[in-house]
Amino acid sequence: MSEPVAPFSAPWEAQVFAMVVALQDSGLFTGAEWADALGAAIRPADGPEALADYGRWLAALETILAARGIADGPALDARRDAFLRAAEATPHGLPIVLENDPLFRQ
Known part of the structure; x- marks a missing residue:
């Protein structure tokens, strides 16, 4: 099987x-x-x-x-960029969260 x-x-x-x-x-x-x-x-x-x-x-x-x-396009682009920065800053094996973006602001 x-x-x-x-x-x-x-x-x-x-x-x-x-x-x-x-x-x-x-x-x-x-x-x-x-x-x-x-x-x-x-x-x-x-x-x-x-x-x-x-x-x-x-x-x-x-x-x-x-x-x-x-x-809109700029908002989607900004979120995509934030996610990519967060992914770069996240140690391997850990979940990617936007708070890991070095430019993250609440």
């Missing part, structure tokens, strides 16, 4: 999946709107079709959040 395949290769993928499900369940967007946004992330007008990986899920979710006025 073969080992089961993990549906997510990293915790952030599960988090993106959970956010999409929760936000759709809360009514922020419909299944059709999600399909359109994910389709646009997978098949950009200016390039070849890409894999429907969780990076594309995240891009589609960011597009919806920006379109709804929940989080």
